Amino acid sequence: MKPRRYHGLKRPRLRQTWNKYNLFNIWRSRDPKLGKGDMETFFQQKWKAKGMLRDYHGEHVVERKWVRMFSRRLLSVAEMDPKYMAAFDGSELAAGRGSGKEERPDWGAKIVPKRVQTPYMQMTFAPMERRLDIAVFRAMFASSARQARQFCVHGAVKVNGKVMPYPAYRLNPGDMFQVDPERVLYATGMPKPDPNKQKKKKSSGQNAEGESEEATEEGAEAEAEAAAEGEAAETKEAEAPEQDPETTDAPEPVKQDMKPTRKQLLAIVEQAKAVLNEQSDLGVRQKQQVRKFIKEVRPLVSRTGRADASQTEIAEELSNLVADLRLSGSSDDAAPATTEQSRDTFDDLSKDEFKLLSKRIAEYVREEEENPWDPTKPYKTPWRPRPYMAPFAFIPKYLEVNHNICAAVYLRHPVARVGSAEVPTPFPESVSQLAFNWYLRRR
Amino acid sequence: MPPRIPGPSTVSSALSRCTVPSASSRCQPQQWPATQSKASFSTTPARPRFTKIRRVFRNWINGPGAVFRNHRPGGTNYLQPPNDVIRNVDRPFPLNPHFKSQPVLDDRAREFIWSKIIREGETVKAVSAELGVDIRRVAAIVRLKEVEKDWIAEGKKLAKPYARAVLGMLPTHTFREDRRNEPFEPINELHVHPYTTKQIFWPTSESRHFTRADAAKAFHPKLLSADERVPHPELIQMEKELLQGRPLWDASVRFKESAMESERKAADKQLAKAALEEKFTTRVHSDRFEFRFKQINSENVGPKGRARHAVGWRYGAPYYDRSKGEIKIPTSVP
Numbered sequence: 179m180k181p182r183r184y185h186g187l188k189r190p191r192l193r194q195t196w197n198k199y200n201l202f203n204i205w206r207s208r209d210p211k212l213g214k215g216d217m218e219t220f221f222q223q224k225w226k227a228k229g230m231l232r233d234y235h236g237e238h239v240v241e242r243k244w245v246r247m248f249s250r251r252l253l254s255v256a257e258m259d260p261k262y263m264a265a266f267d268g269s270e271l272a273a274g275r276g277s278g279k280e281e282r283p284d285w286g287a288k289i290v291p292k293r294v295q296t297p298y299m300q301m302t303f304a305p306m307e308r309r310l311d312i313a314v315f316r317a318m319f320a321s322s323a324r325q326a327r328q329f330c331v332h333g334a335v336k337v338n339g340k341v342m343p344y345p346a347y348r349l350n351p352g353d354m355f356q357v358d359p360e361r362v363l364y365a366t367g368m369p370k371p372d373p374n375k376q377k378k379k380k381s382s383g384q385n386a387e388g389e390s391e392e393a394t395e396e397g398a399e400a401e402a403e404a405a406a407e408g409e410a411a412e413t414k415e416a417e418a419p420e421q422d423p424e425t426t427d428a429p430e431p432v433k434q435d436m437k438p439t440r441k442q443l444l445a446i447v448e449q450a451k452a453v454l455n456e457q458s459d460l461g462v463r464q465k466q467q468v469r470k471f472i473k474e475v476r477p478l479v480s481r482t483g484r485a486d487a488s489q490t491e492i493a494e495e496l497s498n499l500v501a502d503l504r505l506s507g508s509s510d511d512a513a514p515a516t517t518e519q520s521r522d523t524f525d526d527l528s529k530d531e532f533k534l535l536s537k538r539i540a541e542y543v544r545e546e547e548e549n550p551w552d553p554t555k556p557y558k559t560p561w562r563p564r565p566y567m568a569p570f571a572f573i574p575k576y577l578e579v580n581h582n583i584c585a586a587v588y589l590r591h592p593v594a595r596v597g598s599a600e601v602p603t604p605f606p607e608s609v610s611q612l613a614f615n616w617y618l619r620r621r
Numbered sequence: 622m623p624p625r626i627p628g629p630s631t632v633s634s635a636l637s638r639c640t641v642p643s644a645s646s647r648c649q650p651q652q653w654p655a656t657q658s659k660a661s662f663s664t665t666p667a668r669p670r671f672t673k674i675r676r677v678f679r680n681w682i683n684g685p686g687a688v689f690r691n692h693r694p695g696g697t698n699y700l701q702p703p704n705d706v707i708r709n710v711d712r713p714f715p716l717n718p719h720f721k722s723q724p725v726l727d728d729r730a731r732e733f734i735w736s737k738i739i740r741e742g743e744t745v746k747a748v749s750a751e752l753g754v755d756i757r758r759v760a761a762i763v764r765l766k767e768v769e770k771d772w773i774a775e776g777k778k779l780a781k782p783y784a785r786a787v788l789g790m791l792p793t794h795t796f797r798e799d800r801r802n803e804p805f806e807p808i809n810e811l812h813v814h815p816y817t818t819k820q821i822f823w824p825t826s827e828s829r830h831f832t833r834a835d836a837a838k839a840f841h842p843k844l845l846s847a848d849e850r851v852p853h854p855e856l857i858q859m860e861k862e863l864l865q866g867r868p869l870w871d872a873s874v875r876f877k878e879s880a881m882e883s884e885r886k887a888a889d890k891q892l893a894k895a896a897l898e899e900k901f902t903t904r905v906h907s908d909r910f911e912f913r914f915k916q917i918n919s920e921n922v923g924p925k926g927r928a929r930h931a932v933g934w935r936y937g938a939p940y941y942d943r944s945k946g947e948i949k950i951p952t953s954v955p
Contacts, residue, residue: 268836337954352757359779366787560782561782568698571698581788582780598720
């Protein structure tokens with residue numbers, strides 16, 4: 179069970195999440211200075227350090243499970259330069275003891291350069307990084323380790339092509355794990371606005387933090403959707419005249435297939451409803467207009483079911499309705515104007531300019547195709563990364579990730595090198611050392 | 622805490638609140654007054670709306686922390702450590718200087734590596750040495766790229782916007798065909814073997830030429846020398862040839878040949894192992910199943926009769942993983 183104050187501000191605990199409170203806690207955390215004074219016994223220092231680290235590293239893992247996973251063998255690698263290895267066979271390191279070959283220390287030096295050490299103690303929680311759920315979190319497929327765990331349990335994670343429902347599975351070097359891209363997009367994307375929450379906010383007054391930004395973005399989306407509706411209507415209009423000559427005969431309209439029209443109408447109604455639910459910045463009058471539009475489309479839908487329905491009539495009425503519907507007056511007024519202008523200016527454009535324009539349009543269309551507006555998704559579309567993601571964005575070297583297919587390979591176990599350790603931990607080495615000592619006991 | 626003795630003012634205020642007809646019929650002395658101005662006679666101070674730390678948080682998240690809300694493309698966006706003048710570009714955790722966010726290969730570099738291996742048929746070791754990418758990483762990149770190509774062929778939708786966004790937040794490294802490429806990571810790293818972490822007393826004559834191979838023997842009789850344990854022993858051989866005065870093009874050709882040879886050897890070894898396995902297996906096809914019978918020597922049970930590979934090595938000892946509430950997590954997925 180998740181602790182009640184998971185991201186508390188009063189007693190901050192650092193967690194494996196991309197939460198903004200967690201970011202704030204990391205930002206304000208200072209070196210705990212364990213063991214610097216003489217106020218605590220060694221036991222107390224170790225206890226505190228271990229608690230701090232366990233709050234971050236797999237706090238959802240039961241302590242006795244972690245204790246069984248813990249290994250006192252810390253892995254490291256040494257870089258071997260092939261040039262050096264070719265030139266020397268190692269005997270130069272053994273030679274010269276007492277023969278005057280060694281370098282004498284410069285006792286008079288003002289500044290003694292500090293030796294760069296291998297931070298072995300930062301590798302304390304290396305076995306935890308082997309766990310499947312934590313690897314999924316490290317590969318940036320989930321926004322928290324707990325969410326990654328849920329993905330495993332719900333069967334969205336595959337290891338070497340087989341569904342692995344155990345988040346405690348320990349990856350072996352060379353294992354490939356893949357997560358369902360829809361889940362990844364949901365986990366890392368901007369969340370959909372909660373309709374229940376929004377109503378509350380409106381009643382209490384608009385005091386939300388940073389809402390202005392979102393409002394403007396949503397405004398832009400509203401315009402895009404309005405345009406999409408217009409397009410839909412246009413396509414309908416385009417379709418209708420094609421079938422017009424066929425419908426002139428008397429007996430044929432009875433057999434006319436109205437299903438596509440009905441479907442399209444229903445889709446338009448759905449879209450309008452989604453606009454109503456999602457867009458918070460629509461004015462009261464605009465909302466009224468949208469509701470009126472939905473109301474007036476309904477009889478059209480029912481008319482498609484009748485025997486004497488004709489597509490052209492319905493399309494005409496629909497286009498009238500769409501024309502009446504003016505969501506954001508300025509944008510709607512501007513759109514036809516710009517199209518007229520562009521028609522005029524197309525002739526004036528030189529060939530290069532025209533090419534550039536068509537290239538831009540193609541790019542825009544491709545982007546639309548890759549990242550479309552889709553209200554059925556559980557995240558906000560078009561997809562955009564969730565807020566406060568960038569400060570947590572890193573991929574450790576022991577993973578090779580292909581983000582296009584949401585898959586990654588666990589190359590090897592994390593290792594320590596001179597001056598760096600591969601286990602991502604927000605704590606300084608002194609704390610990790612104390613925690614390592616805690617887990618060393620009775621071993 | 623001692624019981625609070627009501628002073629005359631609090632008593633009167635409580636009484637007055639009870640007697641006010643417009644308020645709720647029940648007396649609620651515990652309720653905090655909404656604001657000071659509404660109940661100026663109250664002695665209890667108004668509780669602040671936010672605690673101090675929440676106010677600090679709000680100020681930070683709306684002030685200096687606002688830059689983290691939306692990523693600005695063109696670099697990383699990590700927390701700046703306090704008292705640090707230079708802009709932090711590679712440390713996600715301000716308190717931990719040992720963990721660095723190292724660059725990842727971008728899409729173009731991965732495509733380049735894939736085409737080198739699959740299209741041009743170069744060996745993994747040669748590509749690894751040329752571009753400075755770990756052997757295992759090269760193999761993983763090709764494996765993942767193949768899956769990606771499969772998806773494209775099947776018409777499955779890739780998570781392109783996500784990939785673009787994430788790669789925009791990470792430091793990236795790229796390769797170009799037409800120019801000299803910087804190595805991506807150290808490729809010739811030696812695993813620190815536990816045998817070599819001990820301090821041993823090894824008396825030897827001062828005149829002895831004590832090489833890395835001798836040191837390995839001193840640590841353990843079966844331990845190979847570092848020259849043989851590194852991932853790229855062929856690279857060391859090439860450098861040796863260069864030192865002996867062989868021209869670079871010749872040495873590199875010989876290196877490629879030896880890399881090809883070693884890969885072929887490894888493949889042959891694997892094939893031979895599979896063939897041996899097949900030799901001792903009899904396959905019988907029925908309409909539903911394929912039965913595989915393996916020949917084993919039942920006498921081969923180790924000194925105590927309980928060798929791990931022998932039949933009945935757990936004779937008499939129950940498997941607890943079949944009992945209620947125990948789950949059996951696989952240790953490997955083939």
